[in-house]
Amino acid sequence: MAALNLKKSLVAGDYVMTAEDFTQIAATLKERTGIVLTEGKIALAYSRLAKRLRLLGLRSFEDYCAMLNSPDGSEELQEMLAALTTNVSRFYREPHHFETLQKVFASGIAQRARTGERIRLWSAGCSNGQEPYSMAMALLAAMPDAASFDIKILATDIDPNVVADGRKGVYRTDLLAPAPEVLRNKYFQPFDEHRLVVKESLAQLITFNVLNLIGPWPMKHKFDFIFCRNVAIYFDEQAQERLWARFAQATKAGAYLCIGHSERVTGPGERYFETAGLTTYVRGPL
Numbered sequence: 001m002a003a004l005n006l007k008k009s010l011v012a013g014d015y016v017m018t019a020e021d022f023t024q025i026a027a028t029l030k031e032r033t034g035i036v037l038t039e040g041k042i043a044l045a046y047s048r049l050a051k052r053l054r055l056l057g058l059r060s061f062e063d064y065c066a067m068l069n070s071p072d073g074s075e076e077l078q079e080m081l082a083a084l085t086t087n088v089s090r091f092y093r094e095p096h097h098f099e100t101l102q103k104v105f106a107s108g109i110a111q112r113a114r115t116g117e118r119i120r121l122w123s124a125g126c127s128n129g130q131e132p133y134s135m136a137m138a139l140l141a142a143m144p145d146a147a148s149f150d151i152k153i154l155a156t157d158i159d160p161n162v163v164a165d166g167r168k169g170v171y172r173t174d175l176l177a178p179a180p181e182v183l184r185n186k187y188f189q190p191f192d193e194h195r196l197v198v199k200e201s202l203a204q205l206i207t208f209n210v211l212n213l214i215g216p217w218p219m220k221h222k223f224d225f226i227f228c229r230n231v232a233i234y235f236d237e238q239a240q241e242r243l244w245a246r247f248a249q250a251t252k253a254g255a256y257l258c259i260g261h262s263e264r265v266t267g268p269g270e271r272y273f274e275t276a277g278l279t280t281y282v283r284g285p286l
């Protein structure tokens with residue numbers, strides 16, 4: 001990793017985070033997740049991790065780094081990764097992707113499913129579930145009886161906390177506002193005064209799992225639709241290129257890949273994915 005041009009020590013609030021501490025934390029994050037923590041994110045890293053130090057009763061970031069490297073550090077490492085990832089998501093974020101999903105299902109995939117083909121979708125970097133639930137609603141809008149066929153959405157994220165939230169499927173009512181009214185009324189019900197909970201008819205299509213996108217992928221089947229949005233943007237170029245190439249291997253010919261608004265498929269994977277609209281690609285033959 002390039003040497004950081006930081007002042008020798010940064011004093012902010014209760015703790016001191018030195019350039020060495022930050023460099024070590026950033027290197028660990030990159031090695032484990034592919035995420036690049038630039039110098040500009042030091043204040044963010046400080047504020048998110050200071051909470052961990054307080055909770056653990058540690059006195060300095062030096063002690064924190066030592067703890068991460070100790071034999072008992074693996075649990076805290078997971079907490080650190082969770083604290084440093086950005087989990088922002090929204091229902092029907094970039095709605096054109098859900099319109100595409102609905103159209104592609106209505107015009108072809110639904111028919112293939114009806115003839116017995118296994119259809120798999122993947123929300124890779126699903127955060128707290130708003131993306132895969134939106135995918136499931138778009139899918140059911142095109143094919144209301146989808147649950148009677150071999151159709152599943154895999155929803156994965158590196159952060160176990162957001163995966164657990166996704167499984168619960170409880171959201172503030174206002175967060176559901178971008179979803180089409182008819183679909184949110186059909187597939188969500190009141191949980192309490194301010195929140196809605198997903199109904200089984202929607203939840204049954206989705207399997208939530210913890211998965212690190214830069215680690216091994218245990219899935220053997222090929223996907224028909226992948227959403228991987230606003231995830232690779234945090235990776236360095238090499239990790240991004242590797243991810244696109246792996247998506248090419250993990251998809252059927254004719255499958256769709258939807259990525260974030262400021263992302264672009266680059267590197268060896270590029271030759272397998274043809275542009276099919278805004279931040280949307282179709283996988284050609286291998």
Ligand SMILES: C[S@@+](CC[C@H](N)C(=O)[O-])C[C@H]1O[C@@H](n2cnc3c(N)ncnc32)[C@H](O)[C@@H]1O
Nearest residue numbers: 033085087088089125127158159212213229230
């Ligand atoms: C900004 S959110 C995007 C959520 C959703 N895809 C969307 O666009 O609304 C990025 C998500 O990617 C996850 N993430 C980051 N690095 C990851 C990795 N190496 N493997 C799996 N998930 C990762 C984060 O935990 C976070 O939940």
